[in-house]
Amino acid sequence: MTAESYAPTSGAHRPGHLITAERMKAYLVPRVRMPARAWKIRYSSTTATGRPTTVTGMVLVPPTPYAGPRPLIGYGIGTQGLSKYSAPSRQIALGIEYEASVIASALRRGWAIALTDYPGLGTPGDHPYVIGRALGPAVLDCMRAARQLTEAQLDPDGPLAIFGYSEGGNAAGWALQLQPTYAPDLPIVAGAVGAAPADLEAMISALDGSLFAFLLIYGIFGLNAAYPEIDVYQYLNRRGHRAVARFGRTHISRAVPLGAAMSSKRLLDHVTQSPYEIPEVLARLQDNRLGSIAPKAPVLIGAGTHDQVIPYSQARNLFREWRDGGADVHLRTMPIREHITGGISFAPAAFAFLARHLVQAGRR
Incomplete structure (x- = not known):
């Protein structure tokens, strides 16, 4: 990976514009490769106040063929930190990303992944931690950029979904809320939002x-x-x-x-x-309270009843608010689970939920 990936750019500021892409090695753990081809990307996005910015991320594509248009998942990763060395693309390049096994399980389903580093982690400036109006666009624009990556050979009509847990749940939830107005070109078929700090x-x-x-x-x-x-x-x-x-x-x-x-x-x-x-x-x-806009896509919300970081009430209240707003939303309550075990339990249920909707979309 070259330092050029982190250099500022004066390129196009259309949200989701792919600025640079380069092949990289992605590791599940040190010396064990992820089941995917991988690219480090830089793309245009917008800040919480709507100003143009540049964000880094990565695109992962399984090497095996997929029966039909390959789905693309916009992946909101959990809290990484605030320092520049916390960018998830860097953690994956080193084989030390704590969500690597979850990412790998999605790849084994044959799905491609657009994983944002979020603003301020792979680029200059500070990270707008759990500020959904910055994180949501970063997820959506990473998906847009991934579809422009010719080498990835993603079908422009392939089905799209969004997943995230913890800070990633906040990012995924905001991406789902903003998609109809911010990214109507991305027809999201389903989303999964786990343990999101909503309020x-x-x-x-x-x-x-x-x-x-x-x-x-x-x-x-x-x-x-x-x-x-x-x-x-x-x-x-x-x-x-x-x-x-x-x-x-x-x-x-x-x-x-x-x-x-x-x-x-x-x-x-x-x-x-x-x-x-x-x-x-x-x-x-x-202004950054998740729940005020009902998503258009079906959504699974999940949380553990004993979550010691994000209280279960956050998920319950988000479910009620989206439901009352007319969303097709489902709540998966995970008894006894705290934050870490909740994440471990939520991912398989979330991927099963997304898979059902992705299969249905692929048949249309």
Whole structure:
């Protein structure tokens, strides 16, 4: 992989425009290859405020033929971290991506995958963590770019679906919500949204003081990345600034033990005033609340009842809101499952759900 992949570009800013592509090696674990041909790509997308930006990602295509048009899955990956070395394409190139087995199981079904690195992880700038109005377009535009990759030989009429869990669930949910207006050229046939932090305002009280309170620091970082004009950092005290600087350099595997070791897990110990009480900040949180737009495609929502990171109520409330908005939505409740075991359980059910709809679409 060359450094050129990470260089800024002055190319076309049409959302989903494929800027560069180069072959790469993708590993399930070190020295064990993924069952796919892989490309590192750079493409155009839009920020949370609608401005043009450049995002990196990857396209994976199984080497074996597929009976009919090969499906393409827009894959929203779970929390990777905030540092530049957290880009999932980099993790997969090294064979250290924690979702690699889930990705491989989708590839073994014969599906191609468009996997975004999200803004700010493979490109300059900061990562707008769980800001759906930035992540949703990144997923959709990665799918658009993948279809332009001639070497991948994807059928332009092949069926499309979207999957994501955790931060990826937020990204997938927003992609499904925005698709009819943002990407009507992508006829999505189904989606799967697992353990999505849907209501960011409610997530504050759920995380504050918990073992995963460091995710509130991640959230402040993400808000500032997406909306620098509101200057969320002005409300931090010295401890808060140190925390943002420290966690802004982490991959999630480092952030979890760092978060557990935090001397204070209370948000108020890191701020002069809670930024989440500021009207301008609250307005951005509410604008990124997943559930306000009913997707057009059928969706499976899933969550574990004992999820210690994203409360089960987030999935339940999202299901009710989308259902009441007229969506064809289904809820898979996973008893006893917490966040990690919930993800392990959700993927097979989600892929079975997507497969049914992809097969139906392929017969039309």
